[in-house]
Structure formats: structure tokens, C-alpha cells
Amino acid sequence: MDPVIIVGAGPVGLTLALALARQEVPSVVLDEGPGKDEPRPARTVVLREDTAALLERLTGFALGDHGTRWTGWRSVRRRQVMTEITFDEGDPATPLHLAQHVLTGALRAAVAHEPLVEVAVDSRLDSIEQERSGVSAHTRGPKGTWWRGSYLVGCDGPRSTVRKLQDIRFPGRTAVERHAVAALRVELPWEGQAFLHRMPPWRSSGPSAGEVTARPLPDGVWRLDWLLPPGKDLVTPEILVARIRETLAGWTEGTTPAYDLLDTGVHTVHHRLARRWRAGRVFLAGDAAHLLGALGTQGLDEGLRDADNLAWKLAPAWHHGHHEALLDSYQAERRAVVAARLRAADQLLPVLRGGGGLRHYVPGAARGHDALLTDGHLGRGPVGAPGAYADSPLAPRHLEAEIPVDTPFGSAVTDVRVTAEDGSFVRLRDRLGRGALLVVLIAPGTGVWDRKHWVSAGVMPRLAAAVTALPHPAELLVAEDYPGAPAHSVLLVRPDGHLVTALSGVRPADLYAAAEATLGGAVQAKEEKEKEGAEAGSGAR
Template structure:
């Protein structure tokens, strides 16, 4: 089969190419640029636990050494500490990293991957679809035609792919605007991120009421000031004055020494493409959605798009078209992003309506702060990874299904498991390989050599059930899992979302769940219906 064509070589396109390669799917990566990003320390991203783990798994790089994992989080209102979080050694803190550093790490991994073919200085100008594939034409010195099985537009907010497919991109413009400055200085809370609402010092800048400080390596900090509505020009002189006032307010009243490294203005738009699939063409990342108000990170959602789509394209590439499975990409991911946008739109008015305490009922200030902290920390409705609760891939009517600490469709907890070779690994290390994961919860197995229990109890029967599944699967064993009783069996998708938990070894239910997960049940019904005609 022809390779997958990926248009756009930003973090999402690069991640998708690597995700496909890990599942032995070749791709052509069309890059409009020269293959390197200009260093810009005012362009940074915050990665949550799941997306940072995804990128480290794909690149083999220790991203924590290239960025800064927050030691803690503090939220202030005027002079009052509203909330404070300290990340312990066992916790995975948000990772703050310059975008060009992240992109270069992904590019280096792509350069070592023989299944990915990067093509530089290639601008897409046309797409032609056929039942058997898709053809793309690029404007370059040769005017090249590229043939692929599928095409994915990861080409950003002004996506050429989206426009060529005539897909609408409605939404709101300039939901928030931030002035940004990255500088090197000493601040009183080393390694901790800060959200300061309604700072008490007098300012020459019209009050926007909010400033954040996020640490970067080598003593650098990114500061963001929420700008008031409008399109007032942020001049260098005004920004420098604001920097000096803010730093003085956070220290002893005297501006500490600082080196200004980069500046910019960041504008947040909220948009959502009407369709994320048009035949053999898909959208991902900023080409499909724009969000980012209230501390949320649009790149997180783009990386989750790539993770969701990669294993589904891999199934279609290796095993033939699975239309229900490919359709589920839009159904799952668009629903999650739409819910995130709705949540932000609902709370924006009360969080941004007014700066005076008279507008806030008693106790509301702390609740508002919690909402903002959720967005920044990747928690709650604004920030937590989405759950595919209403996915068309959800299996129905499983007699042995039981509730555990993870709801069906939600990301699984990263517990330690025993792999088939007897080694101990983290569950996340087994994701993204194209196989379903079947996990037996068996207390006590961790203290015994594998040879003593692999042929005992329910293991032989479970191993036979896993071997008979309609899709490749890997059998793992865990000492425990939150909320799961002993001898329960968990089925997990290649992107780390729970399919179901079963009470004991139930081969029929396990088979039905696996079949539904890869769209097989729907596909077989369609074939039967076609044969009846």
C-alpha cells in the first residue's frame, strides 16, 4: 500500500510520522520550510504528563533535560496565596519547553527513521482523491506529484488541506491576547510557576489583571500579561516598563537585574473545523482546532490527535480499510475538543467580567482560581485528557464488565506491569505499537519468577484467549490497578485508553470487546448487509 502523506512538519506532523513508523507504516512528510525552526524563547509549550510521555516514547529523548519540569505551582490574588501545589518526586509535573527545542528533537528522531521521508521546501497546492488512494501536488522546483493511501493535514491554522477540502472553520477570534517576554533573572520561587491575578502594585499599563510566570532552563522565565480587550499596540517601551514594574512588585520593590531574551504578542483564537475527515483526507492539530484560553494548551490536544489517528491509520494500512475505525477519529477527538471549548466559553465571562471584588460573591474567588489552575495544570474540565465515553468503538452488552478506578474511554493509569519476556516495565512503555493490551491483575506475581506463574491458574486460558483475538494483542500482568479486583482483566487500546474491565477470564466478552475496538463488528455487519443485497 502507498505511504501516508503528512502535510506540515510542526510538532503534530512530526509526532504523527513517528507514531506511524513505530507501527511499521511509511509516510511522506511534506515540509513547506527549510527543515529547521528559528529559535524563539517567547514561543514555548507546556506538556502534560500524557503528552510528554508520548513524545519521550517516540523520540527516546529525556525531554526533562531540555525543558523545565515545574517544582510547584502558586496562585495569588492581590497579596493572598489562593492555592499552592508542590510536585513530589513521584509525581509527573507539567513540562515547560521552548517549541523550537521540541521540534528539533522530533526532527532528529525523524532523521533516524527510515520509514519517514521528509521533503523540504514543498508547498501543497492540490489534492485528488480516488477510491484506492490520494494524490497531492506540491509547488517546488520540480512540481512533484505524491501518491499516498491517506493524507493528513497538520499544516496549522491557515491549513491548505482544510481549504482544498472546503471544510469550514468557524469560531471566535482573539478570545484572549497576551504580551509575552522571556527573560533571565532571579525570582523568589525558583522552579515554580506562578499565576498572579489582580497584582497590588500600581501600573502604567491599563490593567489586564493577570500575569503568569513559567520557569525555563538556565534561569530563564516566560512572563505573560493578559491584555485588555482591543487591539492596542504593545510597544517595546511599554513592555519594558511593564517588565520592570512586575519584577519590582515580586521582589523588594526594586527591579532586579534581568536579561531580556525575546518578546512577542500571543493571540488566542477558538475555532473548530466542521469535519475532520473527508474521505481519505484527515485534519489534525491547529488545522482542525484552535484553543488555548485560560491556561489550556492547544499543542496537547494536537499531540493527542496524532496519537489517536496513528494506530487507526496503521490498522487500515496493514489490514485493509476499516471505515468505522477511521470515522471514530473525528467522533472521538472532535467531541473532546468541542467539550473543552464549550467549558472555556462557559467560564470565560465570569473569570474575565470584572476586576473588582464587588462583582464576586463570597467564596467565588477561590473557585475561579481553581478553574484557572485546572487549565494551567492539565486538570479538570479545562485541562485533563479527554475521555472517549461515547465512542462508536465502545463495546456493548458485555456480561462480565465491571467498574474500576478508570472509566471506559479514559486514559489508563501508568502502573508497573510484567511483559511477556518477564521484564518489569511501565504500562505507558507498551503503548503506541499497534497492539491491544490485555492486562491481568494478579497480586503476588511481582515477587515470583515468571516461570512459576506463567503456566499456572488462569494464565494458560487467558493466553489462549489473547492469541485468538481478531487483532494483535500483548498480554501483560500487573500486581494491582486502582479499583480493580484480583483476577480482573483489562483491555487497553494502543493509545492508552481503557476499553473495558472484565471479571475474570471471559474469552467471548474479550473477543467482542477487541472486535468492537478495531471497528470489526461494524465492518462485518456492513459486509453482511452488502452480501444480502
């Protein structure tokens, strides 16, 4: 079987390659560059809990040692503190901020030690050909050649060659936000705390609007973003230095403190969504499929979730044969989530960025605006929270034993401690990304007993037999508790960590039906039945 061809060696492409390798699927990464990244301190990423955990699983790299987990969040309007949040030390849910070249370097290092991943540098894609059995890609450059693959994934950014070669439209809005950006080493009054200042009282006229964000990095470095007004006003070095000095002096209530300017830039946010994310054996992911990032949200987070979602669906197709329903679900799930996020941002932008807006006639609107921006920066609410797949075509229907738990079906599971099949205690998220379904029995009290004492007692033998009979490899885990789940309930979790269902007790038939639906089997059977019905109806006429 030919490898998966991945076009683009950015964080999304490299993450996809490692995620496929973890499921024993080989890949070739076509990198149009030389295979290394220039350090840019002003180009940073904020990782949420699930994406940081995904990357650490794949790389074995302690990202927290090379980034900064915020100690808190503080927002101010003029001189009034609107929101102040303190994060618990060691809480994995705390946003993690690090330079993008550090992240990419960790991914490249992991790929270099992965025998199932080949990276072809200086390889620029210029042609794609598809057949029923696979796909061929041609690259130009010093090593220009044809590459043969089973599937091809375009992770090649906003100007995606893959998307253009497949003639996929990319509609949306241009320059919904512009920011002047600077990375500098300086001592600020809020060590480790991210900070949003709206309408600072010292702001002067010029090409910088009344909003600035400060986010800490390691070694006393901060990234500062100034929201720019609409238009294409040139931000000269002189204007940016004046803005830095004015802002720092305003925050320290005195003269400008000493600082070391490391990097600058202008960051423009576009909102775009590809019409299709799949064309036969060709897929899009990351910035090739969507652009977002207004109101403090993080586009890379969504791209990493694309890779996680697609990897576990390509793996069974690669190992066991093409499966239309399962592969189609990638676009159905991921595009719907990103579209909802874009709609929410587009609806809020006129309110939050429009002159005047609600604050002129709705009491407390300024505080409401602040809450919306805080949600975006902290990854909460309709703009920032991770998406759920409640309406997924893979969601099982009409399970008699299904019960609700605190995690909505289709959402990411809570990371609880579980007992693995070898008797070791691990985190639930540590078992993700291996291509297997996870079946979790909630059994209070098991944590204090050696596994050999309860593995053959109670419902365990019957559940173990049911797990063995599932239509896909599955791992049986045991948890003492799970939020909202009663004792002896059973959870089914997808390889990407989203909850499929919760059942009241061991119900082999329902468990099998849920697993089958998760793999697209039930969907495909329904489609085939409808097709047969349509053909029969046509014959009757």
C-alpha cells in the first residue's frame, strides 16, 4: 500500500504525519522549503488543553518547558479592571503560549526519529493526478519527481496549491482584523499573566486602535499586539517604536522601562472557508481549508484538530480498504465546527469593533464586550471553545441503554485516571491516537485493588467479551469515576477523544451498534439500502 502524501511541513502537516505513524500508516511529507525554520519570536501560538496534550503525546516533547502557561488573565477598559482570573499552578487547562518555531522544531525532531515518515525538502508541488486506486503528485525543484500515494492531504497554508489544483473555492472575508506585533524582552508588572487593555487612556491618534494585548513567553519575553483600524495604513518602524514606548510607559505609570526589541511584524486576520475539504482521495487541512483568528481565537488550534480527526479515519481506510462514509465524515464534522466558529465571530465583530455599538444603549454592554473577548482569548464560548460533533454522521442513533453524562455526546472527554489492561494507572488522554476505540467501565473502588482481583469479577468478563467482538480494535479501560456517570456505566470513546455514547451497564448489542456507527458502518449500510430502494423504485416504474 502506498504512503499518504502530505503537502506542507508546517505544524499541521507534521502533526498529521506523526498521528498517522502512531497508527502504523507511512507518509511522505513534501516540504517546499529547506527543512528548517527561521526563528521569529513575534510569531507565536497559544495552545489549548487538548491540542497541547495531542502534541506532547506525538512528540514526547514537554512543551510546557519551552513555553509559558499563563498564571492568569486580566482585562482592563480605560483604567477599570473588567476581568481578573487566576489559573491554578499545574492546571493543564491553562493556555500554553510558545514561539511557533519552537513547536515546529519539536515536531521536526520527532519526525526525524520516525521511520514511517519521509520528508522530501525543496519539493514544490505542481501537479496532482487521481485514479481509483491512488493518487500521484509531481514536484519540481532539485529533486523533482513523481510521488505515488494512497491519499493526499493539503496542509500547505492559505495559498494552498492543492486547493487550487483541485479547483476548490475559498470564499470569505479579507482583513477582518489587522494587528501590529512586537516581541520584546521587558519587565512588566504582571509576571506570567496575559493582559488585554481596551481603550487605554494614553492612546494617541495614529494607525493604532484602542486595544492592545500582552502575552508572556519564557525568559522575560512578551508578545504585544495592537489592533489596527480598518484600512491599509503603513506601520513604519518609527510608528511601532513610538507605540511600544507609549504603551510601556502607560502600563508602568512612568517613564518607559528598558526593553530589548526582538522582532516585529503586521498580522492580518482573514476569515475564509473552503467549499469542499475532500475531492476523492485528496483532502485539505489547516489553513488550506480555513482561515480564522479574530477576537483572540487561534487558527492553528483548529488545524491541529483537523489533523487529529483525519488521521484516525485515514488509518482504517489505509489498512482495510477505502471507506466512503468514514472519509466523508471528516468534512462533515470539521467543516461544520469551523463554520460555526466563523459565523459566531462574524456576528460579534460588528458589535465589538463597530463604533459605538451596544454600549450606548444597553447597560453593562462594555462588560459584556469584555466577556466575549475574554472567551475568545481563553478558548471558551461559541467563538473559542473546542467544537463538538453532536450532529456527526457517525453518531449512533436510538440506543436503548444510552444515558446522559456531564460530557455531551460528540464532545471531548474529560481526562480522568484509568487503569489500563496491563494494570497500570494512566490518564485517559494517554490512550488516545492509537487508532483503537476506548471502552471505559466506571467501577468505583477498583483503584484500591490490584487488577488481578477484579478483572475476572462482576461484569468484567462479559464486558471484555463484548469488547473483543467489536468490529474494530478497542481497548478496555476502567475508571473509578467520571463526571456525571453512574457506577457500572460504560463509555465509548473515539480514537480522537470524543465521546460516542454512555450506556447503563454492559449492553453488548448497543455497544456493537455504537462502534459500528462510529466507523461509518451503519451510515454506509443505510446509504446502500436507500440506493437499493431507489433502484427498485426505478425498476417498478
